[in-house]
Amino acid sequence: MNLAAPELATGSPLINTSIFVGFVLVTLIVVYRASSRGTASDFFTAGSTFSGPQNGLAIAGDYLSAASFLGIAGAIAVYGYDGFLYSIGFLVAWLVNLLLIAERLRNTGRFTMGDVLAFRMQQRPVRAAAAVSTLTITVMYMIAQLAGAGGIVALLLNVRSGVGQALVIAVVGVVMVLYVLVGGMKGTTWVQIIKAVLLLLSVVLITFFLLGKFGFSISSMLDQAAANNPLGDRVLAPGAQYGESETTKLDFVSLSLALVLGVGGLPHVLMRFYTVPTGREARRSVVWATWGMAAFYLCTLVIGFGAAALVGVDRIQNAPSGQNSAAPLLAYEIGGNVLLGIVSAVAFSTILAVVAGLTLTASASFAHDFYANYVMRGRPEPDSVVRVARLTALGIGGLAILGGIAVSGQNIAFLVGLAFALAASANLSTLVYTLFWRRFNTTGTLWGMYSGLASCILLMLFSPVVSGSPDSIFPSVDFAFFPLRNPGIVSIPISFLAGFVGTMLDKSPRDPEREAEMDVRSLTGIGSRVG
Template sequence: MDTNPMLNISIFAAFVLVTLYIVYRVSSAGTTTDYFAAGSQFTGAQNGIALSGDFLSAASFLGIAGAIAVHGYDGFLYSIGFLVGWLVNLLLIAELLRNTGRFTMGDVLSYRMEQRPVRAAAAVSTMVISFIYMIAQIAGAGSLVALLLDVHSASGQALVIAAVGALMVVYVLVGGMKGTTWVQIIKAVGLMLCVALMTLFLMGKFGYSITSLMQHAAERNPLGERIFAPGAQYGENGTTKLDFVSMSLALVLGVAGLPHVLMRFYTVPNALQARRSVVWATVTMSVFYLCTLVIGFGSAAVSGTDSILSAPGGENSAAPLLAYRIGGTVLLGVVAAVAFATILAVVAGLTLTASASFAHDVYANVFKRGQADPESEIKVARLTALIIGATSIIGGILVNGQNLAFLVSLAFAFAASANLSTLLFSLYWRRFNTRGTLWGMYGGLATCLLLMIFSPVVSGAPTSMMPWVDFAWFPLNNPGLVSIPASFLFGYIGTLLGEREDDDRNDEMEVRSLTGIGAH
């Protein structure tokens, strides 16, 4: 592919400078409410678009388009899982969470429990999930910039990943939640325009006939017409079919446990706006995922599966390659800038969430027992952001080349395993107690981590992180099928073995979660 690195870098640099300026202008981190929750000043519509900006990650744009281009129908299953998961948030989580908490998920879980151990558990869970999610995003940024600059060597791509990761941490340090939210809104609008225009062009190229487009895609894919039916990727045998069920479970249930999504509900003034946020986000993402279906099959039809897999970044290069074939170097630069903005916004949200959880839950409430001043809390959050950014860069280098949608599905499995059971039990089960919370979170997290380490994701397969060794004994790539029910079971057993919590505190939480009385 004959790219023009200077033009690409110019478009990139212009985007980075403009967004950094906006972040600097809107940032106001005088208080913890400003830094962690943007003063709760955003409307439901603004927060809904920012939510879609926070959620539509490199996995959604690059990973899903690539998965559809290469695997067909099975690749589109990621879109379905990501989208359906928002119903869990809308119906069960958003309103009660907004009324009960203030900055983090730990606020809700610890409301009627013993504060210190539960907040520590919530912070551990948040940082593990954010770290796994960030690894995927930073690896995506690296493969994208490598494609733009035509960097093929592993060491060159590692340098690109390090530079991009460092840039993303700067946004969080400068802007806090308000700056991050505006980057997410700008990115969401840019991404929607980009995918809509690419979709319109592709439909026009094939005579506005989706049938014609898909037939051309089948002709240029080794799988042929198998891409139109389930099973091209997950239908080989009983194990792969179970793997598909496991991944679907993680995608649908993981959304409601993602800390960076949950934290966005605190940026609106009340529960009504929290519900509106989810409606706006769901509508926006429905349009986006329909467009990715066309872009995925269009990439296969225009570029061909072989050229996609041989490009830097593999499957993840499908959408940028399509942009290059459609509009040359200029459109490639624009699409890359939008995809980069996508990654930037998500990583900024994740970094902010992980650092806020450590600063607010661990530093302010565990170490300082609720007596920390806002200035020191923000300082600790910024220091944590630096450390999380550095470790994520190392992780991003290790997983470079893996499909991003798949890597993110692992983060969803962790979110559903560690957080969903404890959130639902806390909000809906009066008998739930501190021991149940700790068993549910640590049990689900440990089960998920253990199964992932001993799965083909880490070793024993050509696509593993360490393909040169084999210590895999768990057959599934995604552990959700086992770890998610295990976390509910651990939480239930722990509750039965633990002591009842204060009934007055239970009553207070129930009234507050349903009415919003006393909510910040």
């Protein structure tokens, strides 16, 4: 079969586009009807009106991104067992949030991560650092999502030129920013809930129909997947991607650290804990989200190997968006044009919801932490914070569009792994120290955040991700000196060490009353206020 044939690669562009446009219009109506037009609390945290189960579904909708649906399925189809390691890392990471972060964070903060970090520190420098960290991580995460959005729409319309895909990414970015400008957190949350339900239903149905084609024999599907993969039976065991050398094995350890520890520092995930009324509901949110994700990631294992079995690795890699095309092409093999259109619309809604949440988080951090508390010293004019947040959303969207165009064609799961490394390096150490170590101070916070963020970015820039290999962003040049593709194994310990050393060297007087207040608030919720 010839992949280049439009009817085989993408089905009917008219059907695909109609389903896609219909979904966008419906969700925009939902966003507008549920939009938050009141106070800053309404815009940033939906007034903390969502229950644990509702927020759990929204978290799942926020977290199950293009990396999960498109990138992981593609990685499993091409690399088998090693691709599934992304799923394991993404899922196990939620134990960090459940056991260490969720309840204490919700009880202590108000709108953003900066509220927690600055609670007993010097307000202005710590909030500025939190805003810088949040903006950097968010833009990196958004770049991956927009690259996925461009890929899925390019597949739907059979757009193969670089200019055409760049135009697609730009249009998609504008639509996503519109969600935030119109709806705020309440509207965005309802889109995430709808998207989570649709995504879970889609992967379960695809898994059921796919297994039916093999007589519900998983072994038969795996045998066929191995037969259709140039790597053969190697895809059924560890090492197809990360077992080639000692460097790739170390790269896998680095990636695993980033995936498992990164969720605890992702600003858009942490912000979701403020949309529930109590710390107990925050923990319930994590439990509901974890069960939904567990079901989803088990299905991705079947979908990935099923794509290799029915579609073939060569066809997947030659599609307009490469590995990221595995799930849509599988949907076309199973259910033709209609199922491809539905799956593509669900994949696109996944990206819409995630990027809307990311944009909202970045704009909230800049408006609340930097503008209101750093620039205006805690005395902003009425309504100005929400206005600055909306303007920030426009700027963040523009940066993400440019970045998405630059990395178009890269595996989305891999790009998200880099965002996780940034989050773990910049935020996790300072959050853990703040919540569990009374002596931790402003110097430790600043040293931990800036050293983790700077070292992670520096190592990424001088790694094979950017230059020096055929699949680099700039393959024609080579200025890489760091051999690993994910810097987490170096930058995460640097952050923890710098936070510890900075704290020990700072001899400034401590505030025992503020420390005690934070302990009581984080453990019991007494005194916490959102509004």
